[in-house]
Amino acid sequence: MEKFILWAQALDNSSPDHFDVRGKMLSADDSVRRQEAVSSVSSVIKNGTRVYDVSGVLLTADDRHFVLEIPSAQRDLSGRTAPIVCYGEYDVVESDALGASVAVALDVFAKRIGRTLQPEHFKLMRISFETLKKKSSMTKLVRTVGIGALALAFLAIVYWLAQRGW
Amino acid sequence: MPIPIIIAAISVLISVAATIATAAWDDIVIALKGKRLAVLGARGVGKTHLVKFLTTGSIPAEYKQTVAPEKASARRFYLKDLDLKLKETLDVSGDKAAYAEWKELHDEADVVFYLLRADRLIAGDCDVESRVRNDLRHISGWLEARSSRPRFFIIGTHCDLDAEFLSTSSDKIGDYVDKFRRLPIVSELVARAGGAQQTKVILGSMKTVQDTEALVYQVFTQVVS
Numbered sequence: 006m007e008k009f010i011l012w013a014q015a016l017d018n019s020s021p022d023h024f025d026v027r028g029k030m031l032s033a034d035d036s037v038r039r040q041e042a043v044s045s046v047s048s049v050i051k052n053g054t055r056v057y058d059v060s061g062v063l064l065t066a067d068d069r070h071f072v073l074e075i076p077s078a079q080r081d082l083s084g085r086t087a088p089i090v091c092y093g094e095y096d097v098v099e100s101d102a103l104g105a106s107v108a109v110a111l112d113v114f115a116k117r118i119g120r121t122l123q124p125e126h127f128k129l130m131r132i133s134f135e136t137l138k139k140k141s142s143m144t145k146l147v148r149t150v151g152i153g154a155l156a157l158a159f160l161a162i163v164y165w166l167a168q169r170g171w
Numbered sequence: 172m173p174i175p176i177i178i179a180a181i182s183v184l185i186s187v188a189a190t191i192a193t194a195a196w197d198d199i200v201i202a203l204k205g206k207r208l209a210v211l212g213a214r215g216v217g218k219t220h221l222v223k224f225l226t227t228g229s230i231p232a233e234y235k236q237t238v239a240p241e242k243a244s245a246r247r248f249y250l251k252d253l254d255l256k257l258k259e260t261l262d263v264s265g266d267k268a269a270y271a272e273w274k275e276l277h278d279e280a281d282v283v284f285y286l287l288r289a290d291r292l293i294a295g296d297c298d299v300e301s302r303v304r305n306d307l308r309h310i311s312g313w314l315e316a317r318s319s320r321p322r323f324f325i326i327g328t329h330c331d332l333d334a335e336f337l338s339t340s341s342d343k344i345g346d347y348v349d350k351f352r353r354l355p356i357v358s359e360l361v362a363r364a365g366g367a368q369q370t371k372v373i374l375g376s377m378k379t380v381q382d383t384e385a386l387v388y389q390v391f392t393q394v395v396s
Contacts, residue, residue: 014236014266018214019298022238022266039268047272050240051261061235072239083215085234 212286289327
């Protein structure tokens with residue numbers, strides 16, 4: 006819980022949204038920290054890419070942060086599905102553990118605000134983090150190979166110039 | 172290779188090239204002449220419905236609350252005689268905690284739509300009045316702060332839930348809209364947003380694709396005028 010921001014809209018569409026920021030539920034009048042939480046989530050959506058989108062489970066990530074959206078079983082007063090959003094940092098090496106800790110955090114938050122999450126969505130959530138791990142590993146590999154190739158090319162040019170007595 | 176196959180292959184290549192060129196041309200036209208929209212409003216007023224319709228041409232099959240924002244892609248499309256070119260935008264949450272995101276969207280927009288539940292204001296819902304008053308207090312400040320003011324529209328939705336709207340014939344709809352504008356809360360909102368010259372009030376329903384099309388046509392006829 007202490008690593009994440011969890012966010013859900015109220016089912017009556019008029020009460021303030023529910024926010025848990027790094028283990029603490031925000032009060033309705035804590036507008037500064039509520040806006041900070043929303044800005045953190047927005048930043049990932051605006052600057053990141055959609056990694057996974059299956060049956061309402063959405064995972065978006067930038068270089069360091071992720072935003073996961075997962076449907077809950079409940080519907081709001083207008084009959085709309087009511088998802089829960091989880092924001093946090095990720096590390097490719099620890100992404101297996103991350104999936105498990107996000108699942109725990111979501112479960113605790115959902116129970117606290119009276120929501121139910123379906124087992125099939127938890128399963129999709131774990132798959133989404135596996136997808137993120139694969140994509141991030143590939144991106145890192147491409148980046149490392151690219152930097153390595155550039156460094157080699159630079160060394161070759163320096164060597165060539167040195168041979169010509171520059 | 173037989174000649175018909177060569178001709179067929181050339182035709183396919185030409186049509187693919189034409190499709191790519193058209194798509195690229197539309198991207199260029201949108202980049203140069205497109206308008207960036209900001210669709211703002213409290214929860215459940217129809218922001219996602221309108222953004223989806225504008226960016227995909229259809230209305231959502233399944234509705235969900237917009238908690239995290241969603242990117243909405245650029246699009247060029249025709250609606251009756253209107254050629255609409257819309258830049259990429261964002262579908263944002265209606266919670267007050269998203270005011271900073273609303274401001275950012277507003278500050279980058281050429282046209283700002285503020286959606287509200289017309290049926291609830293007509294019914295005298297005090298909570299809705301209080302919320303829209305608070306929203307407009309923020310938006311009017313942002314409008315004043317901009318050096319080039321965006322076009323601003325107040326769009327009243329869910330009119331299909333008002334019995335009077337349903338029983339009003341199309342030739343009397345102007346009277347219905349005038350009556351709505353005369354509501355004290357609506358007059359106050361319009362005044363806050365810079366007066367009737369600067370703020371257009373449009374009413375309608377988005378219950379069906381046809382209703383949504385009619386509302387969007389009504390709005391964009393004024394955007395391009």
